[in-house]
Amino acid sequence: MAEQSYTLLESRFTAMIPEKLRVFYVSKLREMEFVTLSGNIRWKKLIASFTSYYGDNVLKECNSNISFGTEDTWLHKVLRKPRGSCHPLRHILLISFLGETVESLLKKFNTDTYNPFGVDPWPCLNKAADHYKESIITTVKITKDFKSSNPVGTFKCTCGFSYSRKGPDLVTEDRYRIGRIKEFGGVWRKKLKEINESDLSLRKKAEVLGVDPKTVINQLLKDDLININVESISNDKKQGQKQQWLKLINENTGLSISELRKSNSNLYMWLYRNDKEWLKEHSPKKIRIKSKGSIIDWEQRDIQIEELAKSIVKDILNEKKIQRVTKNEVGRRMGRINLLYKNMHKLPKTKFILENGLESIEEFQMRRIKNVVKKLMLNRGVVKEWEVIREAGLKPKYANIHKHFIKRGIFASYKL
Template sequence: MIDFFTDPYKDELIYSAIARFHFYSGNIDFKDTIEECFGKRTMIPTLEFGGRLEYLANELGGTYTADDIINKNTIFPYYAPFIDYKRRDEILRDIKFNGSGTIYTKLGIIAGSICKKNYIYYCPICAMKDIQQYGEAYIHREHQLQGIMICAHDGNVLKRYSIRKLDSSRIKYIKLDKELLSLEIGSEKVNNYEKHLKLAKDAHYLFTEDLNEINKNNISSRYKFFLFSKGLARRNGTIKQRRLYEEFIDYYGVGFLESLESYIDFDDEYNWLKIVTRNSERVTHPIRHLLLIGFLCNNIEEFFKTKIIWIDKKVENSKYNIENANLNKLSEYKRNFIKIIDENKGMNRTTLREQLKKEYIYLYRYDREWLFSNLPKKIKEEKQIIRIDWEKRDKLYFEILQKKYIEIKSLEKPVRITRTSLAKSLGILDNIEKKIEKLPLTRNFLEKVFESTKDFQLRRCKVIIDNLIQNNEEIKLWKIQRTAAIRTNQFNDIKDCLIQYIEIKSDCIEKII
């Protein structure tokens, strides 16, 4: 039984509470703290979720339940509405009774993760308020969410904490030290600030509302309902993917989507927008769900609170809706509808829906039978052949690949430059692999920057050499090989090049001196 524990603050990660517990308990070895909290010394701390929380809750004498901690002090509610019940139950069991090793895989964080955060983040105003109220700052869970770069409460750009978890011991719990916090309100400029702020507020909504009854299937039904309401789905549930793509891109803009690693290649049958609207078994990142919800609804509450029911893949009225409609508003909207139809003979359904958006949605929701019986007759659409401007697409791919190349080259930990590393996260890999002959600019660029295994090993070793020189450390070939984790036979192939590089760098340093 733990006699003393640092109670988690509001929206504090359980990781942060344990970090404070370690500090105040006087423990020197983090393994002692881990054993006290989890009953075993081999647990590896994880920032976002944690593990063996059932054991921790029992050790705290029933003050908390594991479910309380999960819902209030982990980021699990950010993912929960968008996964099915079976997967959700498996993950909850892992968090309660096991370690967190498999949680990330089951949530698709490893395979399909975007906007990864390698640092702990904080809001300077929130940190200031915490220090004034509690005498210390703590790690807020909302600030750690992938894809969120603005504080939902104060509207400030989040800042990186100076100590990076990846650079610390695997068993260390990092506590925010107010001496290391920058509490000045920054003047950082963020493109598409309002859109980023809305995303942050929508993510906050996922933490404040009880969405336990919502799961992936329910989300899918809601997508189809609102897509149909916007004229982007047919009555049988199929999606008008081309029109959805065009309106979605027009709504957000390519630059904003790229900033969230959510660019969409329409020709890729497995782009994320198609996957999420087809109720695929694949896991889709929450930030992309929030993007689609923001496009479909005026606010996130409308998306989750609207009462809908699906029967035989068709949206049908529930008795609740028809009985609880505002009859005065219903009558007014019907009159408006009939008036516009009478004044505009020959108007098609799409134009009518665009002109009377709020009336259409309201009638659809509360008296669908009347709506469909009074709509103009359908005009058979002529199928259009969509011709792709490959020259334009080639230039676009070339531009975004250049940006990605610069981004990868600037990473602290080198990553090999290949088609996959450049194009996969942009969602254009499949198109490049299948249509490369139509993309000469793209092809030439990829051929130019492609790294063989040997090229990459050589670049990685040069980075290590540069770091040794910068830190005034002795340069030893065996140390370079060990740090780069290269087999001896492969290292021997690049040894001469490295010796030459060391000599050149040494000459440069001597000239400077």
């Protein structure tokens, strides 16, 4: 660490863009299998490995120890979207863990050799072209993915075919991966027209063109070249959807149509749009009970709702994500929000539980303050009043109201 610090102090280099630095770190973590295919960091595995690599004593000496179970450590801040600065020593700790040095990092950032998609030329992945997989593309347009901030490369061949993929490339095989086809181009469309006149099946046509059957249909419709039995394909899909719906009913006997719809809303909406009459005939019928008076045992229902309300209030108070205990939230979670508003006078036990369990805005803020103080003490060992106010998201009005409570909480945390 002393040598790396010396290199950093003695080197002349331009300022590094935090976001670009973060992308570099994440790409290295991906190589070390600390990042999932969807781009999420495996935090538990990473923190355990990082702590084991240095040992608790070294990290503590560098004031960079990491507490398990917390989601707001300095390591989280470095590897997420940059919102603040981080001490260079901590960057050195991470760089060394990733198998790099300050010198190698500066070299990659201060030259044009670093490219998340490697060096040109790149292959054309137009399966309809004679030059398929030949490296003839010489330029790439690099943008940033909106959600993950990972680099996205767009490659366009002279044949008109254009595709993109999310990077960075980690292995050679990544160069032959398509994330999304942007343009098909003249060569691909010519092949589409030729193959459409053949006797090949739709699936085989799609395989030859390097796309899925649905894309073949869409592009044929777009070019007015359709000569395949779209109706039979549509009927096949319709039969498949109907079978899924019948299976769903059989596996969930007793559920109402509303409950079935919630369990698979996409399937329900597809059948509703494409065969509404069939769906109506093959759905559970509504049971309407005509009675002269109320048949609901409100006393028994009150006991059931009371137990459910107790459990939900307890769950909300024990969750890591701080949330206020309100009647709306309790009702939403139990799926009986109307009952709590319209029939509360018939549920005295439940009413008592809610009156004593619900939080006012002030009570919720005080609970959130306690949680923030505890978290800051575990993470940093030092708690400042302004940090508590910021982390708890208190407006100036409420920060003033709870000022003494914050001070008492900080004082109590030091005593513990």
